[in-house]
Amino acid sequence: MKIKYIAILITCLLSASLFSQTNLNNYKYVIVPNKYEFLKEADQYQLNSLTEFLFNKCGFVALMEGSNYPDDVTKNRCLALKSNLIKDSGMFKTKLSVELKNCNDQVVFTSEMGESREKEYQRAYTGALREAFKSIEALNYKYVPNANNSVIASQEVETKSEVSKEIQQLREEIQNLKKEKEAVVVEKVEPKVEAVKEVPVEEMVVKEVSGTNTLIAKEPVNGFLYAQAIDNGFQLVDSTPKVVYKIKKTSIPDVYMVEGKNATLYKKDGNWVLEYYENNVLKQEELNIKF
Incomplete structure (x- = not known):
């Protein structure tokens, strides 16, 4: 019986791993934040820069938050995942895991917890992060375009085109209203004075x-x-x-x-x-x- 349960557990873990891999393969980019919430400064201990480097090493195209994004991700943010680091409290260990969310803010992947016993913060954080990335590296990520993403991108382009047309129409209507208003103001300001025949001046x-x-x-x-x-x-x-x-x-x-x-x-x-x-x-x- 124990062997049977172990086999079922292994099967579930493999299925979950394959499902996560399939999901992640549909995303082309990973956006790395400039600052993590549990730290006081942006890129403190070079942890954000290291995150970007490790994602690129695993085959992703990592983008630092706020940088110039490629055109395809600008048009369709669902091509990119948002990364974050989750810190777990521990007395003698520094523990970090990598969390990835999609464009709907749903968690699609969480790495295994990376640990470090180093006392110096720089080594502790970078060591724990590298340990966490081992489970991401094991996925053997390779980008596979998703037809749904293409449809979403097409819909977004159409929506933006429609919005642009509506904005242009509103601008034209506003300009016409301004012209009408100016015409009314000019008509009111300029007094219409009828020509009056001069009456000859009589003697005083x-x-x-x-x-x-x-x-x-x-x-x-x-x-x-x-x-x-x-x-x-x-x-x-x-x-x-x-x-x-x-x-x-x-x-x-x-x-x-x-x-x-x-x-x-x-x-x-x-x-x-x-x-x-x-x-x-x-x-x-x-x-x-x-x-």
Whole structure:
């Protein structure tokens, strides 16, 4: 009975070994990390560099993490395995095993535990790593292309092509929206001023104010002025367009102070009147203002 159990155990181990070998043969690359979690620095004790060297020695194409990857693995990451070292705690031994995961983060292979009794860290880690790689070397790895990987690569290329087309379409739509928005802004910013026929200037009417030496001059309207809102008031522009006056609000409704001019603008009998002194003469000028 014991011989029978031993035979079954040996058969299972051989099957597992052959299954692992077949699986590993379908992967072309192994990506080696720059730093292992149980160490403080990148490539401490040259352990990562040694890992890369030993994988290449076993027939793999080892790639250091972050280096320039070949085009085929860039297009299809499932061609590569990710390697890692697992450290087992021990009082008098340094124990390491090599773990390999596929692109789906599934463990596809774990080497036998390599051991070292060296006390100096450099020798202990490198010795344990070399012992662990003996079980990988025994697999006699040789890359065999997998049809599934080719299909995955083709699907990834098609997906990237579709994504690129969608991105290009989105860019074109964004550019069109920007152009439409700019057109709307320009249309809003540029004031459309109707051409206004000039009204001939009539002669000034001068009246004498009884009891004073002050004369009131009343001037007729000459064209239209258009009110554009500014801080605390409006600016009045003509059809050029040119800013003729800037007026500021007061506490009295329909009464404005004229900026830069000792004058007042107010509404009287439905008309806007500009009133100011010139050479001690009080003048009034009716303005046609469109608010």
